[in-house]
Amino acid sequence: MRKTMSLRTRLILIILTPLMLISLGLGNLAFRDAQDRANDRFDRSLLSTALAISRDTALSGGDALSTSTRDLLRDTSGGPVFYHVYAPNGFYVTGYATPPVPDDPAALHGQRQAYFYATYRGNPVRVLRFVDAMSINGLTGDFTFTVWQDTAIRDRFVGDSTSRTFGMIAVIVAALALIVWFGVRLGLRPLLDLQDAIAQRSPQELHSIQRPVPAEVRGIVRTLNSLLSELSATFRTKDEFISNAAHQLRNPIAGVLAMSEAVQSAATMQDVQDRTDVLIGAARRASALANNLLAFERAKTPKKVSDFPVIPINPIVEDIIATLSDRATSQGVSLVFDRSETEGSVQADPVLLREGLLNLFDNALTHGGKSLSVIHAATTVTDTEIRIKISDDGIGIAPEKVSIAIARFGQVSQSEGTGLGLPISMAVADSFGGEMTVTSQERGLSVTMRLPRKRELNS
Numbered sequence: 001m002r003k004t005m006s007l008r009t010r011l012i013l014i015i016l017t018p019l020m021l022i023s024l025g026l027g028n029l030a031f032r033d034a035q036d037r038a039n040d041r042f043d044r045s046l047l048s049t050a051l052a053i054s055r056d057t058a059l060s061g062g063d064a065l066s067t068s069t070r071d072l073l074r075d076t077s078g079g080p081v082f083y084h085v086y087a088p089n090g091f092y093v094t095g096y097a098t099p100p101v102p103d104d105p106a107a108l109h110g111q112r113q114a115y116f117y118a119t120y121r122g123n124p125v126r127v128l129r130f131v132d133a134m135s136i137n138g139l140t141g142d143f144t145f146t147v148w149q150d151t152a153i154r155d156r157f158v159g160d161s162t163s164r165t166f167g168m169i170a171v172i173v174a175a176l177a178l179i180v181w182f183g184v185r186l187g188l189r190p191l192l193d194l195q196d197a198i199a200q201r202s203p204q205e206l207h208s209i210q211r212p213v214p215a216e217v218r219g220i221v222r223t224l225n226s227l228l229s230e231l232s233a234t235f236r237t238k239d240e241f242i243s244n245a246a247h248q249l250r251n252p253i254a255g256v257l258a259m260s261e262a263v264q265s266a267a268t269m270q271d272v273q274d275r276t277d278v279l280i281g282a283a284r285r286a287s288a289l290a291n292n293l294l295a296f297e298r299a300k301t302p303k304k305v306s307d308f309p310v311i312p313i314n315p316i317v318e319d320i321i322a323t324l325s326d327r328a329t330s331q332g333v334s335l336v337f338d339r340s341e342t343e344g345s346v347q348a349d350p351v352l353l354r355e356g357l358l359n360l361f362d363n364a365l366t367h368g369g370k371s372l373s374v375i376h377a378a379t380t381v382t383d384t385e386i387r388i389k390i391s392d393d394g395i396g397i398a399p400e401k402v403s404i405a406i407a408r409f410g411q412v413s414q415s416e417g418t419g420l421g422l423p424i425s426m427a428v429a430d431s432f433g434g435e436m437t438v439t440s441q442e443r444g445l446s447v448t449m450r451l452p453r454k455r456e457l458n459s
Contacts, residue, residue, distance in 0.1 A: 007191070008185065012181060012184055023170075023173050027169055030161075031162045037161070038154050038161075041157075042077060042078040042149065045076045045077045045078055045081075045149075047128060049069075050128055052065075052069040053083050053145060055069075057145075061136050077153075078149050078150075079149055082148050083096065084098075084146045087136070087143055088140075099146040100119065100125055100148055102116045103118070113128070113129075113131070117151070120150075123152075125150055125151060126148065129144065130144075131143070131145075132145060190213055190217075191217065193211065194221070197211060206229075206231050206235070207228070208228055308347050308348050310347050310454045311345060313344055313451075314344075317337060317357065317379060317388065321377065323358070324365065333365065333368070333373060334374045335374075338378035338379070339379060340386075344381035345453070346386055346452065347452075352428055353432070356428030356449070357388060359422070360390040360447050361390060363425075364445070368444070369394050369395035371443075372392055372394035375391075376390075385434075386450070388448070388451075389449075391447070396444045422438065429449045432451055434449060434452060435449075
């Protein structure tokens with residue numbers, strides 16, 4: 001059996017996976033927000049420094065920076081700031097000799113103020129380049145100011161801000177995971193209690209589960225209780241059947257045993273012959289009863305009808321009439337078959353169906369009495385079903401005793417029958433999705449078996 005994930009693990013993953021994805025999304029947003037805040041804060045410092053350098057350059061002609069500007073270069077947020085200024089004609093004015101340049105200088109063309117990342121002396125830096133129009137020592141035009149700063153402090157600021165945010169998110173997720181774990185554990189407790197209740201059931205203890213259960217599993221419990229009730233009824237039926245079978249078989253077996261002993265003690269050959277005939281009759285009755293018991297159990301066993309072939313009904317009835325013809329003639333009974341004009345088929349076990357129909361004829365011949373003169377069989381085919389009606393003109397059964405006749409081992413009067421003929425036929429009809437009704441007539445008895453019609457594929 002393939003190992004599957006436990007329900008607890010599945011629920012935890014279903015709940016925590018979206019939380020983890022949301023947490024990662026929040027962490028990414030926090031990182032971007034920290035970057036934006038760092039850039040805004042430190043870029044404004046770069047801009048303030050660049051404006052101070054521009055002012056001092058205009059006042060001093062590039063010869064000197066004021067004390068406040070030099071302090072700003074040393075102590076501005078983000079670390080020391082470096083600078084470079086060149087004139088409209090490209091001549092160096094003041095500052096460091098070689099400023100950092102972007103990877104794509106053309107991208108800055110036409111921009112009077114631009115921020116970019118670059119590398120200066122092997123270290124990553126953040127650069128501000130802006131153009132300001134002024135006049136110095138008779139030279140008028142656009143002067144280019146470049147200021148830059150190492151990104152280490154900026155990156156550390158982003159890392160610290162992001163780490164705090166990720167730490168808070170991790171604590172929240174861990175707390176939620178713990179809450180979910182215990183919540184799922186508590187939520188599944190009714191299912192564990194239900195498992196214990198099911199484990200307590202056994203073939204001897206099949207009463208329904210009455211304990212309160214969550215609404216989500218009430219349907220399962222109802223289905224389970226229905227199954228337990230059916231199993232309990234089946235076991236009771238089995239026990240009752242075994243008890244009745246043992247009781248019914250005891251008398252024939254006892255008769256066989258007694259007649260066997262009588263044969264041994266017979267004084268003459270004539271006595272031996274007479275007692276042997278009686279013994280054979282008793283053995284045949286015991287054999288018939290045993291066969292009927294087996295047939296009844298076969299008929300009651302659940303079946304998958306789709307596994308059986310599709311068979312026409314009329315040939316089965318004709319075969320039964322041919323089989324019983326000699327017996328009926330010896331009793332002075334006529335067998336009449338009113339065959340349907342339309343040939344109808346059913347999906348069933350042919351052996352079991354024949355046995356069920358044979359029992360209906362046998363029941364009429366055995367219990368019809370001396371007034372029995374004709375057994376009439378008729379088949380009727382409709383779009384949905386096939387009806388097989390067996391009626392006779394015998395002594396029949398009183399309406400109030402029909403329930404006895406269709407009960408297992410039920411006999412309306414003392415006879416050589418087993419009391420299983422009609423119950424077997426009824427079980428056969430039921431096992432193939434049909435039904436059987438027994439109707440008491442003014443004269444005789446009428447039994448109708450209804451079976452679902454199954455059309456042939458080429459019909």
